[in-house]
Amino acid sequence: MLNSRYSFGGDEHIFVEVSEEMSLEAFFKALSMTNAVREASIKGVTEICPANASFQIKFDPDLIHPDDLMSELKRMEEEAGRASPVLNTRIIEIPVYYQDPWTHETLMRFRERHQDPSSSDIDYAARINGFASVDEFIAAHSGQPWFVSMVGFVSGLPFLYQMVDRPHQIQVPKYLRPRTDTPKLTVGYGGCFSCIYSVRGAGGYQMFGITPMPIYDPTQQTGYLKDFMVFFKPGDIVKWKPIDRAEYDRCVAAVEANTFAPRIREVEFSLDAFNADIEGTNAKLLEALNAD
Amino acid sequence: MPIDVRKTGLATTVQDLGRPGYYHLGIPMGGAMDRFALRCANLLVGNDEGAACLETVFMGPELTFTEDTLIAVTGAELPPKIDGEIRETWTALAVKAGQTLSFDYLRAGARAYIAFAGGIDTPPMLGSRSTYAIGGLGGIDGRAVQAGDVLPLGTPARPVAEGRTLAERLRRLPGNPAELRVLPGLYWHRITEASGERFFAETWKVALEADRMGYRFQGGTPMEFVDREPPFGAGSDPSNITDACYPYGSIQIPSGTEPIILHRDAVSGGGYFMIGTVISADMDLIGQLQPQTPTRFVKVNMHTALAARRERASQLAAMREALG
Numbered sequence: 206m207l208n209s210r211y212s213f214g215g216d217e218h219i220f221v222e223v224s225e226e227m228s229l230e231a232f233f234k235a236l237s238m239t240n241a242v243r244e245a246s247i248k249g250v251t252e253i254c255p256a257n258a259s260f261q262i263k264f265d266p267d268l269i270h271p272d273d274l275m276s277e278l279k280r281m282e283e284e285a286g287r288a289s290p291v292l293n294t295r296i297i298e299i300p301v302y303y304q305d306p307w308t309h310e311t312l313m314r315f316r317e318r319h320q321d322p323s324s325s326d327i328d329y330a331a332r333i334n335g336f337a338s339v340d341e342f343i344a345a346h347s348g349q350p351w352f353v354s355m356v357g358f359v360s361g362l363p364f365l366y367q368m369v370d371r372p373h374q375i376q377v378p379k380y381l382r383p384r385t386d387t388p389k390l391t392v393g394y395g396g397c398f399s400c401i402y403s404v405r406g407a408g409g410y411q412m413f414g415i416t417p418m419p420i421y422d423p424t425q426q427t428g429y430l431k432d433f434m435v436f437f438k439p440g441d442i443v444k445w446k447p448i449d450r451a452e453y454d455r456c457v458a459a460v461e462a463n464t465f466a467p468r469i470r471e472v473e474f475s476l477d478a479f480n481a482d483i484e485g486t487n488a489k490l491l492e493a494l495n496a497d
Numbered sequence: 498m499p500i501d502v503r504k505t506g507l508a509t510t511v512q513d514l515g516r517p518g519y520y521h522l523g524i525p526m527g528g529a530m531d532r533f534a535l536r537c538a539n540l541l542v543g544n545d546e547g548a549a550c551l552e553t554v555f556m557g558p559e560l561t562f563t564e565d566t567l568i569a570v571t572g573a574e575l576p577p578k579i580d581g582e583i584r585e586t587w588t589a590l591a592v593k594a595g596q597t598l599s600f601d602y603l604r605a606g607a608r609a610y611i612a613f614a615g616g617i618d619t620p621p622m623l624g625s626r627s628t629y630a631i632g633g634l635g636g637i638d639g640r641a642v643q644a645g646d647v648l649p650l651g652t653p654a655r656p657v658a659e660g661r662t663l664a665e666r667l668r669r670l671p672g673n674p675a676e677l678r679v680l681p682g683l684y685w686h687r688i689t690e691a692s693g694e695r696f697f698a699e700t701w702k703v704a705l706e707a708d709r710m711g712y713r714f715q716g717g718t719p720m721e722f723v724d725r726e727p728p729f730g731a732g733s734d735p736s737n738i739t740d741a742c743y744p745y746g747s748i749q750i751p752s753g754t755e756p757i758i759l760h761r762d763a764v765s766g767g768g769y770f771m772i773g774t775v776i777s778a779d780m781d782l783i784g785q786l787q788p789q790t791p792t793r794f795v796k797v798n799m800h801t802a803l804a805a806r807r808e809r810a811s812q813l814a815a816m817r818e819a820l821g
Contacts, residue, residue, distance in 0.1 A: 212682040214744030215774030216802040220683055227730025227739045254521040254742045256766055257730070261742035263520065266777075266806065271799055355740060357523040357765035360632035364740055371729065378733060379768070396768065397730040398740065403523075406631060423622065423633045435522045 207234055209282055211275060216266050219275060222259040227366065227397055231258035232354045233476050236292075236439060238278075238285040247277060255439050257354045257364060257398070290476035296350065296442040296494045298468040299401070302453040303327065303343050303414035307388045312412050318382040326411040330377045330394060346375065346413065347445040349487050351399060353437050359406065361421040361435035365399040365443055368479070368487055383409035390416050392445070403435075417448075417456035418467055428463050442474065444494055470494050500613065502646040503597070504559040508708075511617050511636040511648075512610075514547040515761060516625035523765045524634070526745070527627040530608055530709060530761055530784025533669060533813065534572030538612035540820040541569035541589045543657035548616030549626040551642065553609050555787075557600030558642065564594045566650070567614040567659060573606030573785060574670070588662040606670050606785040618651040629762060631710075667816050671782045674700055674791035677758075677775050680802050683747060684738060684770035692721035696756075696772065696794060703790045704755065709762040712783055713755050714792060720753035720772075732768055740768045746775035748794075758783060778805035 207230060210222040221238070224231035239255040242262060249268030254261045264274055304327060316322040321329045331342035351365035358364075367374050379395040384407060387393070391402040393410030400410055403421035419427050420436040430436060448456070459465035472493045479486040512535065515528025529535035529552055536546040551558065557575055570577045570586050577584050578599045584590050586609075592598060600609075619626050619637055628636030637646050685693065701714040722735035730739045736752050743749065743759050749769040750756045758775055760783055775783065776797060786792065797805070 212685075213680060213774075213799060214683055214771075215680050215746050215776050216799065216806055217746075217777050218744035218774065220742065220744065222741070224728075225731070225739065226728035251517055252520045254765065256741045258739045259741040261744065263517075263744075266803060267810075271803075355766065356521065357742065358740075358767055359523050359764055361522050361524070396732045396737070396740070404631060404633070421632070423639055435524075438522075 207231055211279065213271060214261065216271060217263055219262045219264070219271070219278060220259065221261070221278065224258045227258050229352065229366065229476055229479070232352070232366070233290040234285060235260045237288040237290070238281060241281045241285050242278065245281070247274065249274065254357070255355070256357070257366070292440050292474045294440045294442060294472060294474055295469050296444060296472050296490050298444050298446050298494060299416050299418055300448045300452065300456055301347065301392050301414045301416050301445045302448050302450065304339070305415045305453070308391050308412040308415055311384070311386055311388055314386070315380070315384040318380050318384060320378060320381060327413045330375065330411055330413070333377065334375050343447055347447050350490050351443045351445070353439055353441040353443060356435070356437050356439055360403045361437060362403045363401055363420070363437040363441070366397065367399070368483065370483055377411050379409040380411070383407055387412065388415060390419070392416060417453050417460055418465065419460060426463070427460070428465070429467060442472065442490060444491060468494065470496065499563055499650065500648040501561040501563065502558060502642055502644055502648065503561055505642050505644055506553050506556045506558045506600070509551055509553040509558045509642045510628035510630070511549050511619055511642065512552040512627045513549040513625055515627050516623045519623055520765050524623065524632055525629065525761060525763045525765060527625065527629045527635070527761050529610060531572045531610065531781045533781050533816070535610045536813070537587065537663055537816055537820070538569045538571040538610040539616070540817065541571070541587070541661055541663065542567045542612045542614040543653055543655045544612060544614065544616050545654060548612065548651070549619065550617065551611040553611065554607060555603055557609060557611070559597060559599045561597050562592050562594055565592065567591055567657065568598065569612045571610050571663070573609040574604035575606070575609040576601040576604070585662065587668060589657060589659050591659040607787050608784045613650050614653040615651040618649040631762065661820065663816060663819060667812065667819060669781070669812070671785050671790070674793050675782065675786055676793050676795050677779050677782065678795045678797045678802070678805060679748065679773045679775055680797060680799060681773040683744070683773060685772050687722055687735070687770050688772060689721045689723055693772070696720070697796045701756065701792045701794070703786045703788050703792060705788050707786065707788060709760060710764065711757045711759045712786065713757045715755050720750055722753060736770050737768050738770050740766055742766045743771065744774050746777070746780055747771040748773055748775065760784065776802040776805055778802070778809040
């Protein structure tokens with residue numbers, strides 16, 4: 206049973222920590238509570254931000270007293286606990302060029318900020334997670350699907366949670382000191398989360414590779430980002446597809462010609478079914494992704 | 498009637514009152530760091546309060562006008578010069594086609610707002626013209642203003658007279674030492690009671706890393722953490738949390754050493770604990786702090802925070818009344 210912790214973030218935010226530690230249970234509870242708050246259309250609530258194992262509400266205290274909103278949220282927690290953790294969502298295949306030259310060039314520039322200056326980020330991650338080789342590590346990273354448990358930090362950046370049991374989850378510390386540069390579309394890793402850097406900039410996550418697929422386009426020229434500039438939303442499921450340089454170049458050319466279309470399939474995800482049979486649930490998700 | 502940008506100063510961006518509504522996707526509200534100053538600059542030249550202005554830091558740009566217009570400079574005490582002649586801040590000033598606006602040296606504060614009659618008319622994105630450079634949104638091509646840019650202006654909403662000014666008692670800049678009121682909370686329980694008391698007792702200093710995303714402070718004693726087993730997913734450093742949302746104004750202390758207050762271009766979340774949040778009434782002041790400014794954090798409760806918010810609202814009402 207997860208007992209949420211409530212706190213005011215100044216006079217304009219309420220911060221709710223569903224659980225200190227990450228789990229899909231905590232994510233689902235945070236998501237169902239934020240959905241309940243959105244549906245309730247509470248006067249004065251201006252922003253609803255779900256996160257991995259917590260969420261945040263921004264409000265206008267001129268329209269609702271902070272204590273009243275706090276009571277309302279606590280009341281909603283009881284209802285959210287009864288919601289069945291089923292999500293109609295989509296699974297997306299994201300091509301990844303692991304060990305690409307661009308993130309490699311960048312990680313070499315910031316070696317003195319890393320735990321192990323003598324190896325690359327992915328060598329280090331493979332070693333501390335007990336993999337015999339980088340290839341085995343890539344197979345583990347790309348073999349099972351991932352859950353988008355938060356969108357944020359900057360411009361549509363997804364945090365992704367590995368859909369395997371806890372003993373098999375990859376964990377990697379962040380850089381000792383954040384880099385001042387990260388290539389756009391770097392596939393990164395910090396704590397138990399993968400991410401895709403949506404834009405170029407500072408970052409503290411380990412860098413494993415790069416995707417040719419834009420996930421944020423403020424100009425909305427990219428075909429699949431015409432309706433909205435941000436690609437991901439919490440609850441999306443992702444499958445990484447390892448690609449080589451030739452495939453990467455083909456994808457980039459397709460993106461530039463605006464003919465690149467990500468493989469996306471609609472799926473239903475049930476947390477109970479997942480917990481009962483992780484491998485079986487994932488196999489069905491991948492079957493849906495690969496069906497034509 | 499466009500304006501030609503001759504020089505940009507250190508960092509000059511187009512800002513209005515921002516684009517709330519997309520923080521859950523990592524796109525912050527943005528907009529003027531000192532919202533009171535931006536509203537005032539607009540009212541002085543007859544614009545709606547939320548029209549787009551230039552926000553300039555420490556030293557101003559140099560601009561040439563192609564048509565007669567009305568301007569006002571508010572916020573930091575950064576005196577404007579029209580064809581070299583020093584003029585008043587917080588005052589509607591007439592400029593003629595062909596004249597050049599430049600700035601004298603900074604006397605106080607950090608960010609000045611330059612309003613033009615009609616407002617800057619760059620294309621709005623997600624409902625705002627504010628520049629969010631990290632995400633390439635707003636302003637001119639999603640970036641800060643550069644020499645050679647041409648700033649388009651809208652049609653003036655209503656004619657107003659030059660020379661109108663906001664009385665000094667209605668203006669607001671931080672004191673020295675600056676005082677920022679803070680509501681403790683969020684992950685306050687991660688530090689010891691003694692460490693929490695020390696945070697409020699000590700005088701901190703604004704660091705060089707102080708921008709639209711956040712303000713860093715130095716010079717205080719590092720935090721003392723309460724022992725714990727790192728929760729799964731949080732990371733091993735005692736200052737780590739499972740990545741969560743960050744409130745605007747929240748104070749995070751990576752590794753427990755240098756507090757960072759997130760501002761209008763905040764990152765929407767991350768993995769560092771926060772000890773509390775600067776109250777809404779004091780957010781405008783942060784953007785006016787220069788590096789090295791001694792700063793005290795003052796502990797308040799929600800009652801005080803809401804009273805301060807009402808006081809700010811009445812000051813805003815008084816400003817509107819004076820310029821109405």
